[in-house]
Structures are given as C-alpha cells and as structure tokens.
Amino acid sequence: MARERPPGAPAVGRRQRGGPPLRRGFIGSARGAGGGGSGLPACCEGRPGGHGGTWHRSRDAGGRDGTGEGVGRRRPGPRRGRGSGRVAGEGGGVPGRPLRPSGHVRRTGHEGHRRGRRPQGREEPLESTTRRPEGASVSLRVRFAPSPTGYLHVGGARTALFNWLLARKEDGVFVLRVEDTDQARSRDEHTEAILHGLSWLGLDWDEGPYFQSDGVERHRAAALQLLEEGKAYRDFSDPDEIRAEAERRQKHASRVARERADALPDGEAEERAEAGEPHAIRFRVPAGETRFSDRVHGTMRFGNTDIDDLVILRSDGTPIYNLAVVSDDHEMGINLVLRGDDHLSNTPKQVLLYRALGYPEPEFAHVPLILGADGKRLSKRHGATAVGDYEEQGILPEAMRNFLALLGWNPGDDREVFLEVEELVEAFSSERILKKSSVFDTEKLEWLNGRHLAEMPAGELLDRVHGRLRSVEHADAALLADEAWMTRLVDLLKVRSRTVDELADGALPFVRTELVFEEKAVAKHWEKDPPAAEERMKRLLEVLEDTEWALDPLEEAIRGVADELDVGAGKVIHPLRLAVTGRQSSPGIFQVLVLLGRGRTLERLRNGLERVRAL
RNA sequence: GCCCCCAUCGUCUAGUGGCCUAGGAUAUCGCCCUCUCACGGCGAAGACCGGGGUUCGAGUCCCCGUGGGGGUACCA
Numbered sequence: 001m002a003r004e005r006p007p008g009a010p011a012v013g014r015r016q017r018g019g020p021p022l023r024r025g026f027i028g029s030a031r032g033a034g035g036g037g038s039g040l041p042a043c044c045e046g047r048p049g050g051h052g053g054t055w056h057r058s059r060d061a062g063g064r065d066g067t068g069e070g071v072g073r074r075r076p077g078p079r080r081g082r083g084s085g086r087v088a089g090e091g092g093g094v095p096g097r098p099l100r101p102s103g104h105v106r107r108t109g110h111e112g113h114r115r116g117r118r119p120q121g122r123e124e125p126l127e128s129t130t131r132r133p134e135g136a137s138v139s140l141r142v143r144f145a146p147s148p149t150g151y152l153h154v155g156g157a158r159t160a161l162f163n164w165l166l167a168r169k170e171d172g173v174f175v176l177r178v179e180d181t182d183q184a185r186s187r188d189e190h191t192e193a194i195l196h197g198l199s200w201l202g203l204d205w206d207e208g209p210y211f212q213s214d215g216v217e218r219h220r221a222a223a224l225q226l227l228e229e230g231k232a233y234r235d236f237s238d239p240d241e242i243r244a245e246a247e248r249r250q251k252h253a254s255r256v257a258r259e260r261a262d263a264l265p266d267g268e269a270e271e272r273a274e275a276g277e278p279h280a281i282r283f284r285v286p287a288g289e290t291r292f293s294d295r296v297h298g299t300m301r302f303g304n305t306d307i308d309d310l311v312i313l314r315s316d317g318t319p320i321y322n323l324a325v326v327s328d329d330h331e332m333g334i335n336l337v338l339r340g341d342d343h344l345s346n347t348p349k350q351v352l353l354y355r356a357l358g359y360p361e362p363e364f365a366h367v368p369l370i371l372g373a374d375g376k377r378l379s380k381r382h383g384a385t386a387v388g389d390y391e392e393q394g395i396l397p398e399a400m401r402n403f404l405a406l407l408g409w410n411p412g413d414d415r416e417v418f419l420e421v422e423e424l425v426e427a428f429s430s431e432r433i434l435k436k437s438s439v440f441d442t443e444k445l446e447w448l449n450g451r452h453l454a455e456m457p458a459g460e461l462l463d464r465v466h467g468r469l470r471s472v473e474h475a476d477a478a479l480l481a482d483e484a485w486m487t488r489l490v491d492l493l494k495v496r497s498r499t500v501d502e503l504a505d506g507a508l509p510f511v512r513t514e515l516v517f518e519e520k521a522v523a524k525h526w527e528k529d530p531p532a533a534e535e536r537m538k539r540l541l542e543v544l545e546d547t548e549w550a551l552d553p554l555e556e557a558i559r560g561v562a563d564e565l566d567v568g569a570g571k572v573i574h575p576l577r578l579a580v581t582g583r584q585s586s587p588g589i590f591q592v593l594v595l596l597g598r599g600r601t602l603e604r605l606r607n608g609l610e611r612v613r614a615l
Numbered sequence: 616g617c618c619c620c621c622a623u624c625g626u627c628u629a630g631u632g633g634c635c636u637a638g639g640a641u642a643u644c645g646c647c648c649u650c651u652c653a654c655g656g657c658g659a660a661g662a663c664c665g666g667g668g669u670u671c672g673a674g675u676c677c678c679c680g681u682g683g684g685g686g687u688a689c690c691a
Contacts, residue, residue, distance in 0.1 A: 147691045182690055212691095239689060252617095252687090280689050297620070306618045306687085314689040321691050345619055345686040368621075368684090375683060403627095406640095410628060414639055434628085437684065441626045444641050454654070496653035506652090521651095558650090573650040585652035 140172025141333050144198070144205070145212075145325065147179040148190035151386035152197030154440060155340060155370045155378060158404040162367060163338050164203045165405065165428040175332055176208035181216075181324055197387040201397050201404075202421060207332070212324050215331065219319035222327045222357055223281050223312045231356045232312060233261040234269045236279040254309035257282060281313035283323075283353065290348040295338075295365035296433045302348040310349055326350050330359040338365040338430070341437070365430055368408050368437040378440055390445070394468070394500030396456070399449035408434045417451050450498040458490035459483075461500070465490055468504035474514040488595055492587040506586075510595065515582035515604065517611075524584070525574040526608075530615045536565060536572045537579060537609050541602065549598045554590045579608025 144160040146152065152160075167174035176198070180186040195209065226232035235257045242260075246253035261269065261282070273279060285307045293299050312323040319327075329337060344366045354361045372382030384390060390400055402418045411427040418424045453461070462483065469480060479485060489510055490503065497503035509515060526533045539561050547557040558576070562569040573589050580601055586592050593601050 145691090149691070179691060185690075235689090243688095250616095282689095300619080302619075308687075311689045316689080318689085320689070325691090340685090341620070342685055343691095346691095348619095366620085371684080373626080377684070406627065408627095412629080414629085416627090416640060436621055436628095438628090439626060441641075444627060447641060450653090493653095498653095562650095568650085570650050577651065583651090587652080589650055 138335065140167060140170040140336055141175065142167050142172060142336050142338055143175035143177055143208075143329070143332065143334050144203075145177045145179050145328075145339070146194050147182060147185075148187055148194060149182060149185040150190055151388055152194045153378075153385055154387055154390075154404065156194075157197060157201060157203075157387045157400075158370060158407055159338065159340055159367060160198055160203050161201065161401060161404050162409070162428075162430075162433070164205075165425055166336070166338065166430055167206070168425045169428050173206045174203075175210070175334065176205035177210045177212060177328060177332070178208075179212045179321070179324070181212050181319065181321065183213075183318075193386075193388060197391075200391055201387065201401050203401075210328070210332070212328060215324065215328055216319055218331065219324050219327045220313060220317065223319065223323060226283060226312070226353075226356055227281055229356075230284075232281050232283045233258065234273055234279045235261055235282045235311070236264075236269070236272060236277060252308055254282065254285075258284065258309050278315040280311045280315045282309045283312050283349075283356070285309050285349075285352060290351055292347060292351045292361065292364060294344075294347075295336075295363060295430050296368075296435055297344070297366060300344070300347070302345075304348075304352075307348055307352070312353075322346060322349050323353060326353040326357065326359070329362060330354070330357070335362045336365060337362050338367065341366045341368050365433065367433055368435060370407060371437050371439045373439060373441070375439065382440070383442070394464070394502065394504070395445065395449050396452050396464075396500070398456075399445070399452040402452065403445045403448050407438045407440070408436070410434075417448065419452065419455055446498040453497055453500070453503065454495045456494065458487045458494060461490050461494060461503070462486055464500045465504050465507060468500060469507060469511060472508065472512060474512045476511055476513050479511050485595070492591055492595065496587070509581040509583060509586065510592075515607075517578070517582040518584055521578050521582075521584035525578045526612050527615055530612055532571075533575045534609065534612045536561065536567075537575055537605060537612060539565065540572060540576055541605050541609065544593075544598070544602060544605070549594065551590050551594055554593050558590070575608070575612075576605070580604045 142163040144156075144163050146156050146160075164174050166172065176195075178191050178194070180191070191209075198205070223232060227234070237257055237260050242253050242256050246256045249256065269279075285304050288304050290302045290304055290307070291299060310322055311320050313319055328334075347364055347366070351361060370378050372378045374382070376382075378385055384393070387400065391397070398419070398421070401421065402424065405418070405424055405428070406416060409428070409432055412432055415423075415427065418427070465486070466480065469475060489507055493503045493506040497506060540558065543557050543561055544554075547553050558572060559569050562572045565572065577583070577586055577589050577592070580592060580596060596604070
C-alpha cells in the first residue's frame, strides 16, 4: 500500500514559505478574532468555512511546491557564505519577533545522505505490519505531533529528534502535525513557539505542518463508519450521571454507557439522533485481548476488559484525540509511531481503532519520559523545561540536540560528543533506545555545550554573541562591528565558557568603554598593598610604552618587570589584569593586551593607577 | 482502586549467564600544567532496590515485594 502521498495529506501541506503568518485562520485565531465570544460556538461556526477554507487556501497557495520537498531543507542554506553580519542561524534576529519556522533552519546535510543511499537495494529496516506489493519499498514515514497547548517541551523535543533522526537515517519522511483539536487550550502562539523550537534545533520536517483540526470531517466520517458497522454506538447519557452510576455499581463508566445504549429499543437511537438530540459516539471495545509490538518494549498485551469504550466523537460533533490520531496517521501514511511513553496505554485503544476501521497498523515505539532532578516528571518547578528557555540561556542548538539524543539512547560505544549532526544520524538506531526514563541533568547539558562551544569556529559564534551584546551599555560600536577583531576575542573566550551568555559576559571588558571593577579583585590585588600595586603598575606603564605590541615581546617585557622588581610574574600580572579588565580572571594576559591594543591598554593602566593612588 | 511501564555510581549510561574485583561520561575532591579563569593530563571516591528461586555460576533469566512513572476524561 505504498501510500507515498496520501490523498488528503496532500502533496501540499502547509509549507512555511516565507513567513511567520502561520495560519491565521485556524481555531485559535478564529476564536480570538471573534472578539471575546465563548470558545465553542465561535469555533463551530467557523468550521465549515473557516477550517476548510484555510486548508484550501493554503493548498492553493502552496501549489507551487507539489513536489513534496521538505520545508526547511529547500532553502539554499543561508548559513554558509553568509557575508554580512546578518543573523542567519539561530533566529537570533530580533528578539521577540516570530521567526520563520523553517526558513532559517541550518542545513543538516542529510541531503547528501539521501543522495548517497537509495533505499532500493537495501534491506527494509522497517518491519511494518503493513504489507506492501512485492518489490515496492515503502519508506519510513514518521511524525511528530505536538499539541499547541504550551511551548516546545524538552521531552517533546527529544521525541521529535528521535523521529527526525530515524527519518534521516532511513531515508524516510518526517511529518509535522499540530494536534490542535483541544480548542480550549490550543493557541497560535504556541504553535509558533513549537515550530520555532524545532527549527532552532535544526529538525526540519518534510511535510506539514498539517493541522489536525483540518481533518475533522474525515475524523467524523470515520466515526460514522464505525457507527454504521455497529462497531460504535450512540451515547445519549449525561456524563455526570453515568459517572455517578458507575461509582455506585463499581463498574467502568463506559460500560454503563454501553449498557444503556444496548437497552435502547431498536431504532430509537437513530430516531433521537435524527431529532437532533445531542449525543456522543462511543467505540465498542470488542472482547478479547489486544496485542501490538513496540520497538522499545517488545510485545505488549492488554486485556480488553481493561479498555474503556472510549468516546470517539463528542456530543458537539468534534472528534476525540484517539480517533483523530488514528485517522490522521493512517491518512498520512505513518508507518512508525514513535512517541512518549505516556501514550503506551492509549495504544491498545488506537490499535483497536485501526483494526475496526480496516487500516493497516503502523509499528510503535514508545520512548521513556524525561524526569526532573527529583525523579518526578519534568515540570516547570524544575526550572527550564521549554527548549526556548535554553536558547535564551545561550545553549547551542547543536549541543541541545546532542544532549537530547543521549537521553534514553546511546550509540553503544563511548562517544558522547557529536559535533556534526551527520554523525548522530549515522549512529542512531531505534534498537538502542532505552526503556528507562532519564533525568534531565542541566549540568551535563552545560558541559556538552561547553564542548560544542569550544569546538565551534569563532566566526559561527559571532552572531549569537552579538545578539547578547546588543544592549550593553557603553559598548564600543566600532569594535563590535569589527568582525576580525570580534573573532579573535571569541576565540579567546569560547574555550572558557559553557554558554553563549557566559561568553558574552567574558567579552564585556573588551567591548565596553567603561570598566566595572570586581570588588573581590580590587581587594586582593590593589587594596591589600596599594604602594606595591602602584609601583608595579607604574613600572609597567613605563615599560609598555616602548614595547613592541605582540605576544612574545609583551611577555618578555612583563616578566622583565617582575624580575626587575624581584617578584613573581603573578604579582605584576594580577594588578595589570585588574586594571585592564576590571576582573580577577580573563584569558591569558598577553593575549588580552594584544587584543586590547597599546592605546587602550595604556589608558586603562593609567586609570587603574589613579584608582590605586586614591586608595 | 484497576491497568500498564520501568529499576546499575548523585546524574547520563556500558553491560543480553562466566570476559564484572561492574567499564565510560558528568558532577565532586586531590595532584599536574599555569599569570588568573577555563581547557587539558593524572588520580580518588562513588552503583547492580530488597527477598526468594533457576543454574556449576546471575547485574544479566523467573517470581514476589518495594520504589518511581504513565494511563484510567465528551484533554492531547
């Protein structure tokens, strides 16, 4: 059933062409635009025209790319050969401005991958239950399906990463679908944040984003099909009432609902439905046992008596998640559903729906959740949980990706630092995904980030550093604009920083015209013995006037001063460092001086001398 | 309550019956390098949740506990 391009999933999708205007027409904004009305009615009212409308509109608009080309991948990598200081990579751009979801995605190089390995001759790694016509190889189709009810959570990001990694590795297709059927909680803003987060991580999708809400008609049709085939029933009962009765009788609520439905005389349900009486549609869970195989957990078995007759269509006519995913995953030809462990118990329900609907079942892979430092589910109280938070803290997307990949997975050898994403793609395999949930350890993240930072060419770091220096007071604009000089500076700082923030902080003494003096350092290197400090600095000033401004001569001169005054080099270097940087620590002093230049060095030294004299 | 999943140093993990006196990484501590801070090098300390089995032999297989997590919605 080579569903290379599912009929409705369209060869189109909503490509994020140029800009942020992400889809002003769907639920969230439609509601918002309504101006304060209650949520539900607005949505329902908007449905026929609204949803469908946007779908078609964008389909038309997207007509130019019926090729199925990836969204983010197509853009000629803005990153290479960027000449001007224009921010290309990390969305650094203007803070707060909605970023284009994929336009700025760093090219990941997987295209080379694709070219290099055609799926044809290879053994098909996907043991899908889906049988295909002999010879035809069906490529892996995976998806990431976040619901826009919050920002991109690190757990979600990891799930997305695994899917992406697998798709790239197996030459498959990575589909992005936004599950926005929870009208009350879904928001455009969140969708944007999620797309931005994915793009930031370099996880470009090949299709989508599709919006689940666009499929409601199809979902509804599926529910109706089940109803017609007697695999589902109409439930006219009041939820609260059912719950109460279920409690009284110690039964599952859904079984009570089923009893009531079954007790209805023939034809009555149809009549009442016809008459417009509101009711939900419930799936009738068959007797027996439901099994499915899971790539990480192996064979899973659930007794059907433990599975409720789930509602598949609400009384307002909107579909419920479990039905919507099944319908969508089928529609989009997803053949491996890799998602969080929290869906494990949803899976038998979905498997049952696949079977009832006559859809081929995909394979499943449930990856463990990510926990906080206390072993509890990662949540806000553990600090930053949104990938955007880490972006702000100056974590590099490369490092984040690397770190996330290592959470619940390992390459089977000692490698931990994957500088190139290609290496990660190469090493990744779903067989090595762990079952155990893991704790999100920010210390290790920062260590990894430090490693990436140290290895990254300074030139590539420039934009990010600039982004953080933009609002610095007393900044020397000329220096900031001097790319060559900034590169040298970043080169000195990157190895001693764990985050871009830290790096930018280290740059402060160099790019500011006014120094801020660390009290601790002043106390230690000046205040303790002002006359000595004064003497050393004075002498330095004299000597440096005539020293050739280069690494070796400077070192020679400064050590010479120390010898002359008969003290260790540190005794003259510390007061000097304090004078020229205001700090207790900095990159190697000779390099600092070279970078600062004679003029600024001497000026700062003079100012320092004055300060010392005033002590 | 019921169903399901999981369980090796603080943390990330290697380990698929003998190669384990349990390996690596991080974090911590010490030493070295050194003008400081980092980096780097060397070293220390640190774990098989408990109890039963199976086996000549168990971190590894089975059972029972315990602990943690997830689900149990007209949320996704």
